[in-house]
Amino acid sequence: MDWSNVTAEDLVEALREVDWSSPPRPFSEFFSRFTPPRSYAKWNSRLKCNLYYYRTNYFIMIVFILGMGFLRRPLAIVAALMAALSIAFLNDSFAGTFNEKVTRTVRQFSPHLAAKMRPPLTPVIRGRPSSRRSIHICGWPRWIFSLAFSIVSCILWFISCGIVTVLWAFTVGLLATLIHASFRTPNLKARLNTFREEFRAVWRNYSEL
Numbered sequence: 001m002d003w004s005n006v007t008a009e010d011l012v013e014a015l016r017e018v019d020w021s022s023p024p025r026p027f028s029e030f031f032s033r034f035t036p037p038r039s040y041a042k043w044n045s046r047l048k049c050n051l052y053y054y055r056t057n058y059f060i061m062i063v064f065i066l067g068m069g070f071l072r073r074p075l076a077i078v079a080a081l082m083a084a085l086s087i088a089f090l091n092d093s094f095a096g097t098f099n100e101k102v103t104r105t106v107r108q109f110s111p112h113l114a115a116k117m118r119p120p121l122t123p124v125i126r127g128r129p130s131s132r133r134s135i136h137i138c139g140w141p142r143w144i145f146s147l148a149f150s151i152v153s154c155i156l157w158f159i160s161c162g163i164v165t166v167l168w169a170f171t172v173g174l175l176a177t178l179i180h181a182s183f184r185t186p187n188l189k190a191r192l193n194t195f196r197e198e199f200r201a202v203w204r205n206y207s208e209l
Contacts, residue, residue, distance in 0.1 A: 015055060015091070024056040034183040043182060050181035058181075059084075062173035069169035070160075079156035080166065086149035089142050092135055099137045 024030075037043035051058065063084055070076035088094045099117075107114035117139040135142045157163050 015052065024060055025054055030054060030057050030180075030184075033185045035185050036183060046184075046186055047178075047181045049186045050184050051177075053186070054181070054184070058177045061176060062170070065173040065176070066166065066169045069165050073160045073165070075156055075160040076165065079153045079160065082149045082153035082156065086146045086153065089137070089146040089149070095135045095137055095142045099135075102138060 037046055063080070066080040067077055070080060089098070103114050103117050106117060137145050157166055
């Protein structure tokens with residue numbers, strides 16, 4: 001895959017739809033080989049490739065840095081976790097898996113309530129859905145949960161007086177991610193994984209049709 005032709009919008013869309021449940025890459029691979037990029041085009045391609053391939057590692061690293069910044073403020077740690085969940089709900093795979101687990105748990109205690117938590121059916125015209133199926137959580141659009149968790153996290157940050165701390169910690173996390181993605185040399189495994197994800201996406205679209 002030629003990452004130089006991938007736009008930032010395409011990368012964000014791919015990160016939103018890709019499966020984030022895969023375990024992080026081993027640390028021996030994550031901190032394996034670093035070389036400076038030879039040109040801006042090489043840096044741009046390497047940055048996008050590493051952000052996609054090491055996405056889980058970067059997410060854990062940012063959460064860890066946020067947690068280190070809030071060791072003396074437990075309430076701010078809860079706020080950081082709420083913010084992480086609000087961002088995770090924007091991913092299709094995470095939102096769908098979360099909804100299935102919650103519905104399965106509720107079904108054990110109240111099947112009637114679990115039936116009400118099912119997402120609304122998408123009308124089908126000529127054998128195809130009339131529109132793209134939206135992601136629901138507990139029967140509600142996922143943006144409601146994402147917005148609610150974001151509001152709660154902001155309130156907790158305001159109460160704990162940790163807004164400045166979270167800004168510094170988040171900036172450090174993003175800077176560490178940018179430095180690593182810029183200097184980590186993409187390996188053959190990253191390229192093969194990219195091709196596999198592309199095949200899965202094409203096969204998923206073919207199955208829907």
